[in-house]
Amino acid sequence: MKYGFLGAYAFVTSMLIRRFFQSDLRPSAYATAVYRITLVLLIVAVLHQVLGGAAAVAGHAELAVAFVIGFFPLVGLQALQRVTSRALCRFVPPVTSEYPLDQLDGFNLWYEARLTEEGVEDMQNLTTMNLVDVILHTRVPAGRLVDWIDQAFLLTHLEPVDRDELDQLRRPDRQADRQPDRQTDQTAAAGRAPLSGAQARLNLRRVGIRTATDLLKAFSVEQEGGERVFRVPDGLEPPLPADQLRLVVAVLAAEPGLAPVWNWQHNGVQACHRGQRR
Numbered sequence: 019m020k021y022g023f024l025g026a027y028a029f030v031t032s033m034l035i036r037r038f039f040q041s042d043l044r045p046s047a048y049a050t051a052v053y054r055i056t057l058v059l060l061i062v063a064v065l066h067q068v069l070g071g072a073a074a075v076a077g078h079a080e081l082a083v084a085f086v087i088g089f090f091p092l093v094g095l096q097a098l099q100r101v102t103s104r105a106l107c108r109f110v111p112p113v114t115s116e117y118p119l120d121q122l123d124g125f126n127l128w129y130e131a132r133l134t135e136e137g138v139e140d141m142q143n144l145t146t147m148n149l150v151d152v153i154l155h156t157r158v159p160a161g162r163l164v165d166w167i168d169q170a171f172l173l174t175h176l177e178p179v180d181r182d183e184l185d186q187l188r189r190p191d192r193q194a195d196r197q198p199d200r201q202t203d204q205t206a207a208a209g210r211a212p213l214s215g216a217q218a219r220l221n222l223r224r225v226g227i228r229t230a231t232d233l234l235k236a237f238s239v240e241q242e243g244g245e246r247v248f249r250v251p252d253g254l255e256p257p258l259p260a261d262q263l264r265l266v267v268a269v270l271a272a273e274p275g276l277a278p279v280w281n282w283q284h285n286g287v288q289a290c291h292r293g294q295r296r
Contacts, residue, residue, distance in 0.1 A: 019059055019062050019063060019066075019084070020084075021062075021081045021082075021084040021085045021088070022058045022059055022061075022062035022084040022085065022087055022088050023055065023058070023059060023088065024085055024088060025058065025084065025085035025086060025087060025088015026054055026055045026058040026059075026088035026091075027055065027088070028088065029054070029088060029131075030051040030054060030055065032128075033047070033051070033128060033131060033132075034047060034048075034051065036128060037132075040157050041157065042132075042156065042157040044155075046135055047135075050131075050135055054091065057091050058087055058088050058091050061087055061091055062084045062087055065083075065087070066080070066084075115139065115140035115141075115142075116140075116178035117140050117141035117142060117170070117173060117174050117178055118140060118141075119133065119138070119139075119140060119141065119144065119166075121141075121173065122141070122166050122169050122170065122173075123165075123169060123228065124162060124165070124166070125166065129158065132156050132158070133152070133156065133158075135156075136151070136152050136155055136156060138152065141170035141173060141174050142170075142174060144166060144167055144170045145167060145170050145171055145174060145275050146275065149163070149164075149167070149278050160282070161282070164278065164279055164282045165229065167275075167278070167279060168229035168230055168231055168232075168276075168279045169228060169229050169230075171229075171230035171270060171273060171275065171276060171279075172222075172227075172228075172229055172230040172232075172233060172270070173219070175230075175266055175269060175270060176215045176218050176219060176266075177214055177215025177216075177218070178215055179214070179215040179216040179219065211259060212258075212259055212261070212262040213258060213259065213262065218257075218258055218262075221257040221258060222257050222258070224257065225257050227257065230270045230273070230276060230279070231276065231279055231280065231283065233266065233267060233270065234246060234267060234270055234271060236251070236254075237249065237250060237251075237256070237263060237267050238267050238271055245271075246267075246271035247271075248263075248264050248267045248268060248271075250263075
């Protein structure tokens with residue numbers, strides 16, 4: 019519990035200093051600090067009782083684990099869930115989301131802790147939040163927050179994946195193992211079978227598509243009235259199977275939550291450029 023407290027204290031101190039420099043030091047910051055320390059102490063106490071007899075963590079490693087849980091309480095909750103999964107798997111809901119925020123570009127644990135205070139705990143919460151309130155309360159730059167929302171809309175319309183699965187696909191040795199299956203992947207991309215979430219994300223990234231608006235700009239055209247129609251540019255090989263790509267583009271084109279993203283790109287960014295030219 020001492021080392022768990024030290025880990026939580028180190029995180030809380032760093033968070034308060036960062037928020038001080040960002041002019042975001044509110045009373046809720048101190049309430050969150052107390053809550054985090056209390057939660058970490060409870061998790062460490064329960065884990066010590068559960069894992070102590072099983073000798074899963076021994077010696078000084080237990081102290082290091084307690085300190086890490088101070089920084090990442092979710093790790094401790096996941097460990098408790100795995101230990102009790104056999105007995106309570108049908109009754110205990112999963113702790114982690116299928117679309118965690120840490121899969122977004124530019125996201126880290128500091129932003130995760132700050133957005134959690136505003137009730138944004140996963141990508142679904144991010145795409146349905148009140149954008150104005152979050153910008154005013156968190157002091158996160160508007161462009162950065164809009165980019166996260168843009169990424170979240172694309173990822174939530176693909177199959178959920180684990181970061182370990184993506185890392186395995188990116189490994190050179192894994193790519194070598196997949197050489198015999200390249201023809202199968204090309205057949206799937208050109209035909210009917212939808213790609214898995216990990217392979218779909220990797221294929222989109224290979225052609226420079228990382229957000230929902232990137233996908234719409236590349237594979238749709240805006241007609242009169244603001245309606246976007248699916249179109250594949252000549253000479254461009256689609257990164258996803260044709261049917262899958264057409265459906266994703268159609269769904270994202272009709273997504274009302276992307277309106278703030280389009281407004282920011284068409285008005286905010288271009289207006290700044292025009293002002294600088296003047």
